Amino acid sequence: MVENGYLALAAVLFALGGVGVLLRRSPLISLMCVELMWNAANLAFVTFARMHGNMDGQVFAFLTITVAAAEAAIGLALIVLLFRRREHVDVDDVHSLRG
Amino acid sequence: MPIDLSSVNPNLLIILPPGVLAVFALVVLVLDLYSQEKRWLAGLSLVGVLLSLVALWFASRPGAVPPGDYFGRMVTADHFTFYMVAVLLVAAGLVILFSMDWVPRRLPKVQVEYYELVLFATLGMMFMAASRDVTLIYLGLELSSQASYILAGLLRNDPRSNEAALKYFLNGALASAVLLFGLSILYGLTGTTYLPEMLVALGQAPLPLLVTAMVFVIAGFGFKVAAAPFHLWAPDAYEGAPTPVSGFFSMAPKAAAWAAVLRVFLEGLSIPQVMDKWSVLYAVLSASSMLIGNLTALWQTNVKRMMAYSSVSHAGYILVGVAAAARAPEVGAGAVLFYLLSYILTNAGIWAALVALENQGEGTEMADFRGLAQRNPALAWSLLLLFVSLIGIPPTVGFFGKFFLFRAGVQAGYVWLAVLMAINSAISVGYYYAVVRNMFFEKTEKPRLELGSSLQAVVALSVLAVLVVGLGSSPVIQYAEAALGLLGR
Secondary structure, eight states, X not given: OXXXXXHHHHHHHHHHHHHHHHHOOOHHHHHHHHXXXXXXXXXXXXXHHHHHTOSHHHHHHHHHHXXXXXXXXXXXXXXXXXXXXXXXXXXXXXXXXXX | OOOOOTTSOHHHHHHHHHHHHHHHHHHHHHHHHHOSOOHXXXXXXXXXXXXXXXXHHHHHSTTTSOSEEETTTXXXXXXXXXXXXXXXXXXXXXXXXXXXXXXHHHOTTSHHHHHHHHHHHHHHHHHHHXXXXXXXXXXXXXXXXXXXXXXXXXXXXXXXXXXXXXXXXXXXXXXXXXXXXXXXXXXXXXXXXXXXXXXXXXXXXOHHHHHHHHHHHHHHHHHHXXXXXXXXXXXXXXXXXXHHHHHXXXXXXXXXXXXXXXXXXXXXXXXXXXXXXXHHHHHHHHHHHHHHHHHHHTTOOBHHHHHHHHHHHHHHHHHHHHHHHTTSHHHHHHHHHHHXXXXXXXXXXXXXXXXXXXXXXXXXXXXXXXXXXXXXXXXXXXXXXXXXXXXXXXXXXXXXXXXXXXXXXXXXXXXXXXXXXXXHHHHHHHHHHHHHHHHHHOOOOOOOOOOOHHHXXXXXXXXXXXXXXHHTHHHHHHHHHXXXXXXXX
């Protein structure tokens, strides 16, 4: 079945995104990896919607795309704020709060 | 003349409380453009919250809205919805009230944006609590989270605020991606996003996939409620975020996330094969949250950070009720709902005191509490009472909250967890006492600490509620337990 291929792709994308968030230190790359995980979930939703023959999953995917766009806007704004303060952005340098 | 509501479309009535709040949020946003004086807009936001409560009262009267689902099964009318929406609105009202003096001092350029974001976050939370469809629960969660990220970073020129916002954002975004993936698997297994239908369809689903989805969902919500080991963002976010915003975080978004947890797990994932599994997982999370939260809180020197770890440990206490709810739904979930209310009412006063310190240009370190009993005896004694409530000593509301959780744990067979909760309450005396010692037994040269009328109101309401709701807890817990009678069965 062709759907299984899409589901496998979704799982791989999700895993790649997860590994990326954990390993990369740049908040920008982290954000991109989280977006990858989101889109993996979207792909799964759309594939499942086709398998079940109803629209719930597609509706959910559409809403998630909108949410992800808003989230990216906020995330980029926060990263720009940090970037203005320092020359380069690295999550290891962001450590004035500790405990 | 009594108003006859039977002719009004119940669809309109059930959406009225969030509707009123949304209208006020938009009106305040527009008036901001034309008004030089911003302070009255804070009052207007508060009026919006109060009117929303009034609308909720109308909608929740018997017969006004028959129990069931409205708006294409998106919004649910039941006691659970009414109770949680009321709790969230109370939290939002208290937050707006204790921010009124702080915002003009620290955020002079973005005053109205602050109230705006609090209102929109509350709106998202109301939908989280009011829906039985994971689509709307997820959207509500995102609306409230995204408003919260911005709130955390509102102090634009303070690097600590930037850092708090970034950490909160990255962790929150990761959590919501994990949650979303779990929900997509659940949808794949059942073909629906509506929880009661999901419950029916889950019987045929293969168990390994179902457990995988469940673990994703638990991890996603675990981040949002800051249960250990998913709590690492919380101390940094609480310490760096503007103080009233940290107070908001500790009260409202968590309560909404707990409501969503109860909905999803009791209405959607309550088939016997998985119930045992999530119950045990939540019990483990509960034990780790209590221990990690309390033991780390002992070493903190910043009170905001201490309160963050304290909130992690309180998430652990609440998880006792969630774990118990798998085996004794009414008692377990009823105890959780009551504890949410008690935690919000108690926390409001403590955060108001922190805000008061910042209003006088002081910090929120442990040392800033030195000699508070000299500087403002009424506030110091109020704080003592509120800490007593957080520890769980009678006759405060915190004691009754813990008692109901304890009872639920024992009834569900989690005696070890209930005992661990009692031990942890004893540990928590250590760090609350550190603040009390500073307040009462240290001398200071600082002048009297003035609260201002709105902060006084919050502290007074908080103290009053801690005493009154505690002693009069039986109707509240009965309502909270009855809320579950309509939930999914």
